[in-house]
Amino acid sequence: MMNPIKMRYSQDNKILLFARDYEHNIESLIAQICWLGGMPIVVTLNDLRNSFATTIIKDGNDTTLIGSVSGKRKDFNIREIRSVWSRGFPVEEMPEIATAQNLTYHQWKYYIGYIITQLSGAVWMNSLDAIASTNNRLTQLKVATLCGFKVPDSLVTNRRRDVEEFIAEYGEIIVKQISSGHPRECADRLLFARKIDCANLAIYSSNIASSPSLYQSLVDKEIELRVYFVDGEVYCAGMRISGGDDVDSRSLISKKHYFKFSLDETTISKIRQLTSAMNLRYAAIDMAIDRRGDLVFFEVNHSGQWGYVERETGIPVTQSIASKVVAYAKA
DSSP: OOOOOOOOOOTTOEEEEEEOTTOTTHHHHHHHHHHTTOEEEEEOHHHHHTEEEEEEEETTEEEEEEEETTSOSOOEEGGGEEEEEEESOSSOOOOOSSSHHHHHHHHHHHHHHHHHHTTTTSEESBOHHHHHHHTBHHHHHHHHHHTTOBOOOEEEESOHHHHHHHHHHHSSEEEEOSBOOOGGGOTTOTTSOEEEOTTTHHHHGGGTTTSOEEEEEOOOEEEEEEEEEETTEEEEEEEEOOSSOOSSTTTTGGGOOOEEOOOOHHHHHHHHHHHHHTTBSEEEEEEEEETTSOEEEEEEETTOOOHHHHHHHOOOHHHHHHHHHHHHHHO
């Protein structure tokens, strides 16, 4: 249960929160950070529309100030930021080319990119380099294998014949994009994993040659697992499979019902090894226990959602994230 909100924050413990406008967990995270003595500063695309940013470059030095146009929020120097949490870049949806909005998008994109270079003294929950590396699912599978996890048999190709042979060997299979992403970025939900077999291959076949995709053998799940890693702390929720199985944990998540699940120390050690290898302080990891009792790794999300699972199970992900970023700021 969340602690009562009290304004205990300190001006010395500024924490920058990069978030999407529709971030579901931001309010509870802000409350926990304030309770623990941090001062959260939120930057979303909506904030940018109502904010100003000014950089003064003089005598070889630069100073960047950020504040609200209305003056309701006190200006602050970007170098005062002590720690950073990010779940999405504020400028992430590019408008149509050759429009004024497109110019505005790129102006903000490059300016924020420059501002971020001034945050080198802050501790990031996940660095931008780590986020970029984690976005590649092939890198994830390689690292997971090196850490001792079992992964589904996989194929990467843009040749139909190879897909047909893979289906002939495994029957029903899964197709995913190589890059991870957020469903909002694709109106048709192309970023969701989906099943294909001989019966529906013809419907999908026109997409095969256009670009390589990741194809995987279908795992017969007994229990679906959602693991949260927060800078050394490991929490796990399970969901028992009954009837149909959604192959992508992000689809219809609010219709799933999770419970606390205890992992053995060997698995926890592998998770810490995996996140260390990928330089992640926060990760949401999708795994499952199959019908034979084997643990299977699917993928890791550097900024995976946790709010619904936390409400269902009581695992303290929000409190853990808040305590870590406040500790970074106070260090």
